[in-house]
Amino acid sequence: MNLVPHPRLYISADHYRRVQQPSNLPILAAAAGRVTDLARKFLDDPAIVVDETGHNYHLIRARRMQTRIVTMLTEFRRTGDRRYRDAILEDVRRVSEWEYWSWITWRQNDPRPEAIFDLSYGENSATLALAFDGLRDTLNVAEVALFVETARRRALGPYIHVNGGEKKQGYYRKPDTNWNTVCNGGAGMLALAMGGLCAESERVVALVEEGVAPFFEFLRGDGAWPEGIGYWNYGMRYGFMYLLSHERATGRRHPLLERAGTQATLLFPLVFSPNGAPCSFGDVNHFSPLPFHVAAAERFGREDILAELDRRLEARAKGGMSGTWPDDAELLLLHPRRRLRSKAAPWKRVSLQEGLEWGYVADRWPAPSLYVSVRGGTTDAPHVHRDLMSTFCLVGDERLIENVPVDDYLDTTFSSRRYELYETSAASKNAVFINGVGITDKVTARTTLLGGPGYDGFRLDVTEAMGTMRDGPVARFCGRAILMVKRKGVLVIDRIELPHAGLVESRLHTFFKVTFGKGDATVRGKKGRLHVSFAASQPARVKPGMGMPTNPARGPDTTLRQVSERKVHEVTLCHFLMPNGRAKVALAEKGERTTVAVTGDLRFKISFATAGLRF
Structure with a gap:
């Protein structure tokens, strides 16, 4: 694969430079303060506390680790304080050494890394990808080796094991499930980040391209999603993170981002959560704007969507973002840093x-x-x-x-x-x-x-x-x-x-x-x-x-x-x-x-x- 230099995923060098400049926008000033406070807390306390009686608690642990790492990465890029960098490397070692990545195989008492590649694998893979991509220019040979060994043993190898043969995981080409993009997208981001350092990377990207295509091709002209707006946020987060990363890493426009339904889907959760009140159907009737949504809207030049996202983000600036993922850090990185206003939205009544x-x-x-x-x-x-x-x-x-x-x-x-x-x-x-x-x-x-x-x-x-x-x-x-x-x-x-x-x-x-x-x-x-x-x-x-x-x-x-x-x-x-x-x-x-x-x-x-x- 011919890939551009690091950082080459959806968070670019321009984004990292952006966070070094203060912003007078209220939503960004508030986010900056929360990122600093949270990063300092993470330095002082490495504990990740989860309810181990809860459903899929390994997935919750993966999300909290992603929040730790991306928050500290953002603060490192903003301040240059190497304590954050070093803490991230310790966290990567922890992720590498976790006996189980999957709640499913934990319940089955099967600790083999290649036993499955599920949602936790997808999210952990994306976390490793962002950490490596954002720190690459600071890593020594031994630190690079840590990422390479972890990526191959815990993620890329298992992904190929379960999806590279005739028998594949149920989500692999399934068009209407968030599992598709979380699992495929996370693996794809890690392969793009590691590039030629991992022998599996090119094979993984080829498999991911085949796997995610039905997900985006499933979207009709208005971009509606059958799992509802909560799972839209989840599946589309990883789907767009991967596609935007692919475009940046390869320097080529991705054909799935050229489809009408891919752009139209950015409106779907907004019209089913008017005034921020979710009115959708199915398991997770919740919706809070996430920073990937801002990045995707900017990619398509959708000023109406950017303005509505800003309106909602400003309404809850004091309370912060959703907290599920490193939302404040990503908002600092991905927001275009200009005030967006739209007098009327050209949406169907x-x-x-x-x-x-x-x-x-x-x-x-x-x-x-x-x-x-x-x-x-x-x-x-x-x-x-x-x-x-x-x-x-x-x-x-x-x-x-x-x-x-x-x-x-x-x-x-x-x-x-x-x-x-x-x-x-x-x-x-x-x-x-x-x-x-x-x-x-x-x-x-x-x-x-x-x-x-x-x-x-x-x-x-x-x-x-x-x-x-x-x-x-x-x-x-x-x-x-x-x-x-x-x-x-x-x-x-x-x-x-x-x-x-x-x-x-x-x-x-x-x-x-x-x-x-x-x-x-x-x-x-x-x-x-x-x-x-x-x-x-x-x-x-x-x-x-x-x-x-x-x-x-x-x-x-x-x-x-x-x-x-x-x-x-x-x-x-x-x-x-x-x-x-x-x-x-x-x-x-x-x-x-x-x-x-x-x-x-x-x-x-x-x-x-x-x-x-x-x-």
Whole structure:
């Protein structure tokens, strides 16, 4: 391989020179202070404390080591204080000597380095790559040998062992999992860093190129990601770190960075976390901007994305970055060091994500006052919940209606009993239930855009997703329409048609205080409130319920239940969400059509063919 001199990964010599100059930008001044404080702490205390009863604690240890090393590397490059350099080398020796890199093989009592190449291997490889690349010009022969021996024995050799033959690790070319880029990307970064010093480097880079291609080729034109925004951050962090490193190390533009979906994906987590409030689906509904996002946006010249990232970073400058990785250090290195402002974001106000079929509708961008996200698509993907047809409703920066999230991973989380957990089950989602149960596993909701005078939204057909019962399909038809009305309220219409009479229910969940009335309820947030009015074509009750979160630290959610009073063959249910006001919803059936009318602080009327919820 023909590679440029060190430093040649995504953190360049220009980046290291950049941190030597102070910045008057508040987010960078705050980050600089935290980096200095943390680096000094790391010098004084080499301990890495993790909860060894926790899920995948070896991975947590790897991340904390990466934070140690990259933070001290940044401080070394900023100050020239060799104590940081020497401490990094001691940490590299520790990483080299860890008996187990993998939690999986630790549980199996298999200490062979080549037994696996998993997430911990990927993250440790990236850490070694950054340390070697950033220190290369300061290392003596023995210190270089430490990196070479560690890279070959603990990372590059094992990677080739498990991915270089006919049988490969399950993530290797899998397009829809963060494991792909974390494992492949980490190995690729280390191979690029070591170059000709390791005989395995060229082979590893070739394998990595083959492995990561399906991941980025999977992205459609809008860059949507099926694991949700939390795992987007994880997978894309390592994916972009590798691709940007490859471009810099080889001096050539990478074809995967030329794809439309690769650029478009930078917007995906922003439009599913409006005002910094995550409204995504699946296991990790969390999102905090990471510095790789800034570097990638700068690579593509996306000033709108850079401005939004800056807006969010400034909003939390005092509290610091996420803390999972060396975020403050990377921000100091990668931020373009100029104030970015965007008066308006040229983003779609209503969007159905291509292929994924998740949707959102906002009253405006980049800071909506009313926003709804909608879960269509399939549950046949990693890290999904039984959450088809569910929604989030955001008022300002408060999720007044939300699905119940997963707080922690347990041994049951990734087992055959996964969907018995409250947080992953349909019972914790804002959805429709027939005879007490919601959607089943590995099913699809067909989702289409709706639009007309005064409304925008989506129609979801979840008939097949409701599954089967003792003698056939649960439903002849089950569908939902979710409409933002006049950019001021949200109308949800559910239509259920059954082969045999059954109980039908629609649920909403919130962690805020709820006051129930007769046929309505009010959700009171810390800043705003949401009035919810209910109506039905058959007698129905509005009842409170209480969730049962698995994690003892989380208080129970309140459930707003609209339930048919008796078993029915068919029914139309609807509810209207009115932020910071009041409105009443009513429906009337006449012949083959139904009309839903909203009165009060907002007036609206819509008609549709009753059977099959056809507009």
